[in-house]
Amino acid sequence: xxxxxxxxxxxxxxxxxxxxxxxxxxxxxxxxxxxxxxxxxxxxxxxxxxxxxxxxxxxxxxxxxxxxxxxxxxxxxxxxxxxxxxxxxxxxxxxxxxxxxxxxxxxxxxxxxxxxxxxxxxxxxxxxxxxxxxxxxxxxxxxxxxxxxxxxxxxxxxxxxxxxxxxxxxxxxxxxxxxxxxxxxxxxxxxxxxxxxxxxxxxxxxxxxxxxxxxxxxxxxxxxxxxxxxxxxxxxxxxxxxxxxxxxxxxxxxxxxxxxxxxxxxxxxxxxxxxxxxxxxxxxxxxxxxxxxxxxxxxxxxxxxxxxxxxxxxxxxxxxxxxxxxxxxxxxxxxxxxxxxxxxxxxxxxxxxxxxxxxxxxxxxxxxxxxxxxxxxxxxxxxxxxxxxxxxxxxxxxxxxxxxxxxxxxxxxxxxxxxxxxxxx
Amino acid sequence: xxxxxxxxxxxxxxxxxxxxxxxxxxxxxxxxxxxxxxxxxxxxxxxxxxxxxxxxxxxxxxxxxxxxxxxxxxxxxxxxxxxxxxxxxxxxxxxxxxxxxxxxxxxxxxxxxxxxxxxxxxxxxxxxxxxxxxxxxxxxxxxxxxxxxxxxxxxxxxxxxxxxxxxxxxxxxxxxxxxxxxxxxxxxxxxxxxxxxxxxxxxxxxxxxxxxxxxxxxxxxxxxxxxxxxxxxxxxxxxxxxxxxxxxxxxxxxxxxxxxxxxxxxxxxxxxxxxxxxxxxxxxxxxxxxxxxxxxxxxxxxxxxxxxxxxxxxxxxxxxxxxxxxxxxxxxxxxxxxxxxxxxxxxxxxxxxxxxxxxxxxxxxxxxxx
Numbered sequence: 059x060x061x062x063x064x065x066x067x068x069x070x071x072x073x074x075x076x077x078x079x080x081x082x083x084x085x086x087x088x089x090x091x092x093x094x095x096x097x098x099x100x101x102x103x104x105x106x107x108x109x110x111x112x113x114x115x116x117x118x119x120x121x122x123x124x125x126x127x128x129x130x131x132x133x134x135x136x137x138x139x140x141x142x143x144x145x146x147x148x149x150x151x152x153x154x155x156x157x158x159x160x161x162x163x164x165x166x167x168x169x170x171x172x173x174x175x176x177x178x179x180x181x182x183x184x185x186x187x188x189x190x191x192x193x194x195x196x197x198x199x200x201x202x203x204x205x206x207x208x209x210x211x212x213x214x215x216x217x218x219x220x221x222x223x224x225x226x227x228x229x230x231x232x233x234x235x236x237x238x239x240x241x242x243x244x245x246x247x248x249x250x251x252x253x254x255x256x257x258x259x260x261x262x263x264x265x266x267x268x269x270x271x272x273x274x275x276x277x278x279x280x281x282x283x284x285x286x287x288x289x290x291x292x293x294x295x296x297x298x299x300x301x302x303x304x305x306x307x308x309x310x311x312x313x314x315x316x317x318x319x320x321x322x323x324x325x326x327x328x329x330x331x332x333x334x335x336x337x338x339x340x341x342x343x344x345x346x347x348x349x350x351x352x353x354x355x356x357x358x359x360x361x362x363x364x365x366x367x368x369x370x371x372x373x374x375x376x377x378x379x380x381x382x383x384x385x386x387x388x389x390x391x392x393x394x395x396x397x398x399x400x401x402x403x404x405x406x407x408x409x410x411x412x413x414x415x416x417x418x419x420x421x422x423x424x425x426x427x428x429x430x431x432x433x434x435x436x437x438x439x440x441x442x443x444x445x446x447x448x449x450x451x452x453x454x455x456x457x458x459x460x461x462x463x464x465x466x467x468x469x470x471x472x473x474x475x476x477x478x479x480x481x482x483x
Numbered sequence: 484x485x486x487x488x489x490x491x492x493x494x495x496x497x498x499x500x501x502x503x504x505x506x507x508x509x510x511x512x513x514x515x516x517x518x519x520x521x522x523x524x525x526x527x528x529x530x531x532x533x534x535x536x537x538x539x540x541x542x543x544x545x546x547x548x549x550x551x552x553x554x555x556x557x558x559x560x561x562x563x564x565x566x567x568x569x570x571x572x573x574x575x576x577x578x579x580x581x582x583x584x585x586x587x588x589x590x591x592x593x594x595x596x597x598x599x600x601x602x603x604x605x606x607x608x609x610x611x612x613x614x615x616x617x618x619x620x621x622x623x624x625x626x627x628x629x630x631x632x633x634x635x636x637x638x639x640x641x642x643x644x645x646x647x648x649x650x651x652x653x654x655x656x657x658x659x660x661x662x663x664x665x666x667x668x669x670x671x672x673x674x675x676x677x678x679x680x681x682x683x684x685x686x687x688x689x690x691x692x693x694x695x696x697x698x699x700x701x702x703x704x705x706x707x708x709x710x711x712x713x714x715x716x717x718x719x720x721x722x723x724x725x726x727x728x729x730x731x732x733x734x735x736x737x738x739x740x741x742x743x744x745x746x747x748x749x750x751x752x753x754x755x756x757x758x759x760x761x762x763x764x765x766x767x768x769x770x771x772x773x774x775x776x777x778x779x780x781x782x783x784x785x786x787x788x789x790x791x792x793x794x795x796x797x798x799x800x801x802x803x804x805x806x807x808x809x810x811x812x813x814x815x816x817x818x819x820x821x822x823x824x825x826x827x828x829x830x831x832x833x834x835x836x837x838x839x840x841x842x843x844x845x846x847x848x849x850x851x852x853x
Contacts, residue, residue: 163811164810164811164814164815165808165811166807166808166828168549168802169804169807169808195604195774198579198804199578199579199772199804199805199808200804200808202604202772202774202805203771203804203805203808203809204808206774206775206776206812207808207811207812209775210776210812210815216774216775218604218605218774218775220603220604220605220610221604222601222603222613223576223599223600223601223602224601228613228616228617228620229601229613231613232603232609232610232612232613235609236609239607239609399576399582399585399586399589399599400586400589400590401586401589401590401597425547427549428549429549430547430549430550430551430579430580430583430802430804431579431582431583433546433547433549433550434546434547434550434579434580434582434583434584434586434587435583435586436547437544437545437546437587438586438587438590
């Protein structure tokens with residue numbers, strides 16, 4: 059069993075490093091949103107650390123539970139997968155150590171690499187021991203089981219926020235009651251009572267941030283696109299760490315204003331935007347510079363990716379908090395909307411429409427080795443987008459966090475072959 | 484007597500065709516959480532959909548090779564036309580693999596009625612209420628697609644018929660607690676699988692005969708091997724179990740969705756048959772998709788005790804994330820309880836029989852202290 063002190067030491071190191079980054083940014087000219095981003099991240103880690111040091115309840119959360127609820131109840135949390143991705147991006151030595159540790163614990167090697175990293179961190183004591191684990195059934199089997207495993211590693215209670223396979227009337231009713239049961243669970247386990255007025259205020263802030271996030275998405279439709287491929291992940295990080303906080307709003311407002319100015323100046327990411335790329339999944343997280351390479355090498359700008367896709371057809375009303383919390387995940391990219399039958403959610407048509415809306419010239423799908431939720435859609439997407447729409451469509455094999463599956467160079471070779479073929483065509 | 488069941492399994496496609504009553508609709512189902520009773524109550528013939536022996540060359544162009552071989556093999560059968568006779572296909576969002584199989588099937592196959600149910604991941608009053616609406620939705624879907632009416636009386640009758648099957652299978656299962664059971668694990672698997680192929684009423688008659696024969700069995704069939712519990716992904720090939728039992732093992736218990744999960748608990752029928760079915764199916768032995776995992780682990784601990792199990796074989800299908808990851812906490816549980824276990828990751832179709840045999844022989848030798 060890992061010690062509490064080891065986790066505190068690790069998180070203190072993170073908070074210190076983030077503090078250093080903020081100081082360096084302040085000393086030089088940087089975008090306002092950039093500074094706010096790092097401040098928000100430091101606050102997020104700082105809250106978790108403080109909770110542990112003071113013996114206050116701390117939640118280990120998944121990517122999709124209602125984080126706003128935790129803010130409203132003043133229960134700090136950290137998202138295991140996000141943290142694992144951040145740590146796994148650090149060095150290849152650390153990454154491989156995390157994978158080895160997880161595999162030694164029994165996780166098969168074909169398991170989602172961020173998840174293996176998360177279990178590795180837990181077993182090595184490189185993160186704070188939570189008091190509770192709160193996760194969701196969205197979006198895949200591995201997410202579902204990961205948090206069971208983590209709760210087991212830490213020996214703490216867990217709550218699964220269930221995800222009905224259709225958000226129809228019955229599904230909505232089920233999900234709403236489930237959120238109410240979560241509230242009861244949290245109240246019972248932490249001794250804190252939810253103030254619904256406070257929750258509404260938190261949700262107003264969350265909505266404000268989401269509204270800006272949607273506007274950012276709209277700006278990316280501009281030709282030339284004012285922002286590059288890495289944007290989606292950074293934005294989503296703040297969606298997960300800071301939804302419902304003022305700093306979250308400040309970040310997205312600043313981002314929006316910065317990009318709006320670029321749009322007004324007609325300024326794109328590259329001098330000459332030759333290709334607009336709909337990247338129909340997540341970028342390879344172990345090497346985000348692939349997005350930069352595409353821009354430099356081919357003038358190809360990733361105008362949308364799974365994490366950066368902000369759906370606008372879901373209305374969120376802070377005055378109806380339970381409904382808000384149930385529907386909120388549906389705004390977040392294909393990842394959540396793909397957790398539904400295609401005949402119901404029409405996610406294949408949806409993504410085709412995204413390609414049209416973003417005026418994509420090409421569609422690329424990273425086939426993450428572990429992700430059955432997504433690889434099972436390749437043929438359907440290819441037939442619709444590559445076939446019926448006639449958009450050049452490329453599947454690049456890869457992995458999110460484990461370059462041993464497919465290296466950066468192999469991915470670049472695959473992409474280069476595709477772009478050269480498109481250029482010749 | 485067992486031969487009838489084994490024949491049904493070996494010639495499954497032909498046996499289904501032989502048993503279709505003219506004009507009767509045939510509805511394929513996948514996953515043991517599907518409430519078959521609703522299909523039976525509709526006067527239709529429910530048959531299990533599964534894979535075949537052919538390579539998955541067609542299916543691999545629809546479903547990535549990182550998806551489990553069960554769903555790819557099943558899709559292969561569909562793409563080859565082996566399921567063209569089905570009037571409907573019903574499943575649930577049990578796992579990512581089945582979800583995407585359904586999406587591809589619904590889009591590319593021409594089955595008249597396709598339906599995917601939303602299955603909760605936990606058992607609470609709330610989830611039972613929700614799943615009741617899903618069972619009702621299945622009923623309404625069949626009624627609308629085929630212009631029929633499914634009455635409460637027909638549902639109650641169906642529940643009675645299926646409860647009978649389960650009671651008889653439980654009686655057979657109980658015999659496995661004997662020192663030398665009169666039925667092997669491979670044989671019982673075939674008996675259970677046959678219930679997914681044969682018309683239910685005929686199946687019950689055969690089960691009645693079998694129970695009579697086994698209870699009166701003087702000469703035990705059990706091979707005296709090491710008492711094993713078999714846990715794992717969907718298994719519809721008794722050859723795998725036979726291989727284990729020819730290698731020093733005796734499978735006296737299982738935690739398989741195609742095994743004991745089929746018959747473990749009865750439906751408590753009352754005036755609300757839809758809710759009764761929802762309750763029965765949700766409360767049946769847990770698949771590793773269910774939360775929390777403690778329910779499943781507790782059941783397995785109970786089976787180890789009740790069936791005097793000496794070792795556990797975990798047999799997930801490759802890329803079956805639920806069983807592979809579910810095996811992590813199970814292995815820790817077994818280790819803590821000092822129960823020997825062996826993990827054999829397999830493909831849907833039996834491969835590497837020699838290796839499996841060697842591994843099981845070594846495993847049983849170790850347990851016996853040889």
